[in-house]
Amino acid sequence: MNSRAIGVFDSGIGGLTVYKAIKKKMPGEKVIYLGDTAHLPYGTKSPETITKFSEENSKFLIGKGVKIVVIACNSSSSYAVSHLQKILDIPVLGVIDPGAEAAVENGEKEIGVIGTSATISSGAYEKSIMEKDPDAKITSQDCPLFVPLVEEGWIDHKITDLVIQEYLLPLKKQGIKTLVLGCTHYPVLKDAISRVLGSGITLIDSAEVMAERTNSILKKLGWLKAQESSNGEDEFYVTDFPERFKKVGEIFLKRKIDKVEMISL
Amino acid sequence: MNSRAIGVFDSGIGGLTVYKAIKKKMPGEKVIYLGDTAHLPYGTKSPETITKFSEENSKFLIGKGVKIVVIACNSSSSYAVSHLQKILDIPVLGVIDPGAEAAVENGEKEIGVIGTSATISSGAYEKSIMEKDPDAKITSQDCPLFVPLVEEGWIDHKITDLVIQEYLLPLKKQGIKTLVLGCTHYPVLKDAISRVLGSGITLIDSAEVMAERTNSILKKLGWLKAQESSNGEDEFYVTDFPERFKKVGEIFLKRKIDKVEMISL
Structure with a gap:
């Protein structure tokens, strides 16, 4: 598990603050980020729909081999976290x-x-x-x-x-x-x-609180990455409009996001 | 046709400015308004998806017997208006x-x-x-x-x-x-x-421009309502969260919207 990535999903771009905090706390960890931009905003959707989207997002991240799912989205954390904790085999953390x-x-x-x-x-x-x-x-x-x-x-x-x-x-x-x-x-x-x-x-x-918590869960499980090894660049995925994600993402990260891949779930 | 209502749809609440302008120009006309709040915003969706939603909205209004479909939504007007003009038997007006x-x-x-x-x-x-x-x-x-x-x-x-x-x-x-x-x-x-x-x-x-245009189309067709008759109260429908529509709608209309019905398309 140690060499696997940390998975983060959000309904859009806001979760990049969580991404940034995780990278600050654990610079050696690889992060795979998914922004479900095709379906944003989650906040105006029904609990059933939010749970369905959250499950799809989690399964995508798990398909990428992540060791933990960090839910940066508030609506998702409100309605879907206990369902996801039930059906997924890896730790799931809500905000x-x-x-x-x-x-x-x-x-x-x-x-x-x-x-x-x-x-x-x-x-x-x-x-x-x-x-x-x-x-x-x-x-x-x-x-x-x-x-x-x-x-x-x-x-x-x-x-x-x-x-x-x-x-x-x-x-x-x-x-x-x-x-x-x-x-x-x-x-x-x-x-x-x-x-x-x-x-x-x-x-x-x-x-910051999410980054601390992610760190302590991985530490407890002995799943933190061994510092010297490398497991590649962070990955960014969106379900719609990568260009807007790249542009607004710079405001969050204060650096360019070179590669954002559009996927369909 | 004269006694039928004018149909207006939008992805949400903004189209109430069009509703208000129509009522100011033609106070005697009944208007049926549909806000597709479950799917807003349209602006970040693909042209195919916007066209599909717009068709569903139009068919709902036609099911209610409207004599013209006024599209208050910019994204819908950009992508769906010519398709709707092709498939619908009544006039369709984009913004x-x-x-x-x-x-x-x-x-x-x-x-x-x-x-x-x-x-x-x-x-x-x-x-x-x-x-x-x-x-x-x-x-x-x-x-x-x-x-x-x-x-x-x-x-x-x-x-x-x-x-x-x-x-x-x-x-x-x-x-x-x-x-x-x-x-x-x-x-x-x-x-x-x-x-x-x-x-x-x-x-x-x-x-205002839309209201003028709606008036001139109906006039040309001889479909304006005879002034003295009554064809009932205006009707408001949304596809999600009527409470928010009511609350924000007051900002647009400077009066309470008493009845907003939630429907599913």
Whole structure:
């Protein structure tokens, strides 16, 4: 297992923050990334449809020989993770529980959760946090403009700072001490969000949390890659429009993605 | 035919600007609106898939007895309109050609076109304008943040004004005299766009143009409704999540939409 790749899937491009965090934590590991761009957004689809797509994505990655499936997509993590854990023979990791756990471990009761409208209205983070700490005081806010702002590349931009103020200053006034970035795109805005909120609020970057968790699972299983060997370049697959993935991917990775292959599932 | 309804379909909610313009122009006409919200966005789908969805939408409306099919969706109008005109027995009207024609009829050569990334990269408006006036000088700009700003309800908002400046002041500097609002959402921002651009640039509101054109087709055929009779309330159908359609629909219509029925095609 050690020489096998880590599989990551997302409904689109946002999971590249998870890819990046995994590579930072475990630079020697090969990653195979699948963005199901033909079916995005998952957030507006039914749980049954999301589960079906997630199963297809996982099977594609397993066909590529991955040793673990990391689900970067929030909707997929909400609805499909337990089903996938049941039917797949390798570990499957969703994004919700590790993020919720990290928020609770920060030790403060006043927790803010931000995400897309679909994620926030699903209540998945709130549920997971309350299971871990029934005394938590959670304030949620959907931030529908964050994803298009990131995809437009307006990362260090006065308009983005104003939008962050509009969405997040009410949460700051509410007294939150911990803020869960509950969408894979949001880590790209981490510096801007810190700048607007100032000190005193801990940001939970779910991409980093996922990378930590992936590392600890592989370590426990003895499946981490032996450092010196090489198992080739990372691979990127999408189900539609590789050109857009390449273009917007540069915003996430701050480097060119040379090869993105289009596949059909 | 006179007492039958006008059918309008869109991939989602944006077509409500067309609905509103039709009702303003022909208050006595009944309209049946279908938003194919389960499949949105169309802009990132293949021409074959868009044509298939458009055919299903049209057949649903025809099943409801409409006398004309008005396609409010840009992607559908780009790829499916000639196919639908071939297979359907009633008039079918797309959004691209009337918009392009109105732009050319404004009589200025310097024409700006704005739309979603999918519409702009399709080049559909440019092609249609150049067919009508080969001497036109067209500047195109995609404005990916306009749709989420409208759906967030930030219509009279300083952030929206700043975003409009960011996208459109370069077009103004370029010397455009006519600006085609090439996305069904954009008429909602018409006042804000006028405010930012100032005088001297004519905005082509494709929703108004569609309403004019629908009226003239029905008039020519003698199919306009006799004014005094009543043929019932307008009907709204979606293929997913009626609640979101109701909520965001209020931003478009400035009134409550009481009944939105979910159907499966």
